[in-house]
Amino acid sequence: MPGLSPLDEDDPTTLGPYVLLGRLGDGGMGSVYLGRLAADPSGTDWSGEQSLVAIKVIRADLARIDEFRARFEREARAAQRVARFCTAEVIDVNADGRRPYLVTEYVDGPTLSAAVRERGPLRPAAIERLAVAVANALTAIHAAGVVHRDLKPGNIILSSSGARVIDFGIARALDATTAFTQSVIGTPAFMAPEQALGEPVAEPADVHAWGAVVLFAATGRSPFGDGSIPVLLQRVATAAPDLTALPGSLRPMVTRAMAKDPAERPSARDLLLALVEAGPTEPRNVPAGGDARHSASTDRRPGPPRDELGATRAVDVDDSTPTATALTRLANGDARTPVPAPAPTVPTRGRRRGLTARGWIATAVALALAAATTVVVTYSLGKDGPEKKTTASILTVTPPQPLGGPLTGHTGFVWSVAFFPDSKKLATASTGGAIRIWDIGDPRKPRLLSGPLTNSTDSSVSMALSPDGKTLAATTATIEPNPDPDGYSYYRDRGVHFWNVTDPARPAFLGTPITSGDQQTISLAFSPDGTLLASGRGKGNTNGGSSLWNVMDPAEPKQLGPDLAIQTNILSVAFSPDGKTLATGGGGARLVYLWDITDRSQPRELGKPLTAVHLGSLPVVFSPDGSLLATGGLEGNVYLWDVTDRDRPFRVGRPLLHQVSDAPDRGAYSEVKSIAFTPDGSVLATVGPDGNLRLWDVTDARDPKPLGAPIRAGTGNVLAVAISPDGTILATAGDDATVRLWRLR
Incomplete structure (x- = not known):
């Protein structure tokens, strides 16, 4: 079957009562499989008709978000109420298990996008039937209280029974979950004006998309050009789009449907009635594959989202770059043709109060673009190239603005900061002997919730918060002077301590700490599923190491397998977003190792260590989509590595030079101390010894660019940076014993 890939070892073979037959695609919300009921080995129903189904399995990280699960189930249940008129029926939904999934009929046939690309525009009669079928589908969808949000040629299947609309009903769940990026679910060329500008989306946006789809069918081109x-x-x-190619009977209706003011557009039901009254003509010599015969039959073969939502990576929006052609294809919702490696940008988006007239829209767009608005078109780079569906995302990144005054109370260097999942609380750790938790619900007026935490009165240089925000782990050590007056002081390790912070105002100390003998634990990280803790350690110039710990019960952590890396001081550890790879960064050895931890008891080194002239590697951080690894180095450099193939990583682009030439000489503190990605992976924040915070546009890793001027983020060395999960707040901390909050958007 075209487009069907065999299952690999990581794919499930069954889900509930369904047997999976192959993989249809991967996207931002998860993977899509072809399947059938386990009790139906023939793949046909009692009448002999095909009974294959498409099963969308939700990504593990989304499945762990309770709000997403609730929205997913609510939207999917609503989609089940959609009458089966020219749509792919939603058959089943399971939001309770470890792998939430949605089941639809499998619709066999080319998409409208593919048919037009291969055979050219449809003939007038076929266009009219397509218009009726899609209006019919939208009428049924809207009657169930559902908004499609991403109607486009790639979501219309030209099946043997007529045109079918697919992939409706659950985009809202993803849209709500990714609100921190101000994501706009949809394809730019087929968006409504209010959708393109980030306004609330309702049924009129689907009607506008109907007009754009009909126009595409008549011309074979994007309704607003390239x-x-x-x-x-x-x-x-x-x-105003050029409608001259449309049949005369459709032109007035498409004109109304594509009105700039949503209040001026007809409803889908009114469209359908007007189309029926207009009397669509019968087809004559419709090209093969271009027949969009309308059928009110209840025989459906609903189908796989042929253009699944893409995972985060992006494409440059600069018309002058070599990726302009690829960008145009993606903007038009056509990502089937292979495109070059990713490359978007991230500027600011203007805001407005309403959308009432063309002049007001024009003003809003002008303001938005004047503020350097950048739209990121994302796609996933899978085994077979770019993913098929795009998500237009408008990320507002303004120059960071300070929020209130510094958080004070620490008496030593603040080395670590971590946001809770709700972005409303922050944990901080310092060498001054205290771990504190802050309420930053109003970031202009932060208040101390708890701290110093029990048993955190010693120095702490690293801290990690579990993904569910319920467990906090932190290193603790006492400082011991070096007998050599010219040598560094040593830290005597007192172990990694754990606290239950389910109630952050009343943290509870848990069990016996993890100890590292005469070495100091320097770095910590939780796995994405929260079941593992990675620790890195070292002492002076002696060999260090990294260990994996089972922390399903953090009161009784258990080491898994042997130590991973043996080198000087493991200064940083980081898990890949899928939890299958661990990166460890060393100090004096200037090496970064990647480890396959699929078998947690037998970690395997991947490829060769990453090396660079001045790597040094304090921080190591994966991008949110796992395709990039950022490493901090000596002399203020940050390096980006393509780790799509974990066995063959390679450095991309030029180093990001954080340390400027006029920065003060700070001796041992010459390295970049901390780096962090925004939740969509398009911006990287770096801090270091010059006391500055810098933002970098890394949407094209081959050509990273600074975003604005450096910002003074402390009175001395800035040692830590973190970005809230909702992408709105950035926190910095340093050797001035303070933590500072910054508004990103």
Whole structure:
């Protein structure tokens, strides 16, 4: 079957009552499989008709978000109420298990996008039937209280029984979950003006998309031409499309449907009635594959999302770059043709109060673009190239603005900061002997919730918070002077301590700490599922190591397998987003190792260590999609590595030079101390000994660019940076014993 890949070792073979037959695609929300009921080995129902189903399995990280699960189930149940008129029926949903999934009928046939690309525009009669079928589908979808949000040629299947609309009903769950990026679920060329500008989306947006789809079927082109994403969005909001190619009977209805003001558009039901009254003509000599015969039959073969939502990576929006052609394809919702490696950008988006007239829209767009709005078109780089569906995302990143005054109370260097999952609480750790938890619900007026935590009165240089925000782990040590007056002081390790912070105002100390003998634990990280803790350790110039710990019961942590890396001081550890790879960074050895930890009891070194002239490697951080690894080095450099193939990582682009030439000489503190990605992976924040915070556009890792001027983030060395899960707040901390909060958008 075209487009079907065999299952690999990581894929499930069954889900509930369904047997999986192969993989249809991967996307931002998860993977899509072809399947059938286990009790139906023939793949047909009692009438002999095909009974294959498409099963969308939700990503593990989304499945761990209670709010997403609730929204997913709510939206999927609503989609089940959609009458089976020209749509792919939603058959089943399971939001309770470890792998939530959605089951739809499998619709066999080309998408409208593929049919037009291969055979050219549809003929007038076929266009009219397509218009009726899609309006019919939208009428049924809206009657169930559902908004499609991403109607486009790639989500319309030209099946043997007529045109079918697929992939409706659950985009809202992802949209709500990714609100921290101000994501706009949809394809730029087929967005409504209010959607392109980030306004609330309702049924009129689908009606606008109906007009754009009909126009595409008649012309074979994007309704607003080709161009970069900002250009397309401006045209969507301000320009009138050329409708001359449409059959005369459709032109008035498409004109109304594509009105700039959503209040001026007809409902889907009114559209359908008008189309029926207009009397669509019968087809004559419709090209093969271009027949969009309308059928009100209840025989459905609902199908796989042929253009699944993509995972985070992006494409440059600069018309002058070599990726302009790829960008145009992605903007038009056509990501089937292979495109070059990713590359988007991230500027600011203007805000407005309403969308009432064309002039107001034009003003809003002008303000947005003047503020350097950048739209990121994301796609996933899988085994077979770019993913098929795009998500237009408008991320507002303004120059960081300070929020209130510094958080004070620490008496030593603040080495570590960590946000809770709700972005409303922050944990901080310092060498001054205290771990504190802060309420930053109003970041302009932060208040201390708890601290110093019990048993945290010694020095702490690293801290980690479990993904569910219920467990806090932190290193503790006492400082011991070196007999050599010219040598460094040593830390005597007192172990990694754990606290239950389910109630952050009343943290509870847990069990016996993890100890490292005469070495000091320097770095900590929880795995994405929260069941593992990685620790890195060292002492002076002696060999260090890294260990994996089972912390399903943090009161009784257990080491898994042997130590991973033996080198000088493991200064940083980081898990990949899928939890299958661990990165460890050393100090004096200037090496970064990647480890396959799929078998947690037998970790395996992947490829060769990453090396660079001045790597040094204090921080190591994976991008949210796992395709990049950022490493901090000596002399203020940050390196980006393509780790898509973990066995063959390679450095991309030029180093990000954090340390500027006029920075003060701070001796041992010449390295970049901390780095952090924004939740969408498009921006990297770096801090270091010059006391500055810098933001970098890394949407094209081959050509990273600074975003604005450096910002003074402390009175001395800045040692830590973190970005809240909702992407709105950035925290910095340093050797001035303070923590500072910054608004990102």
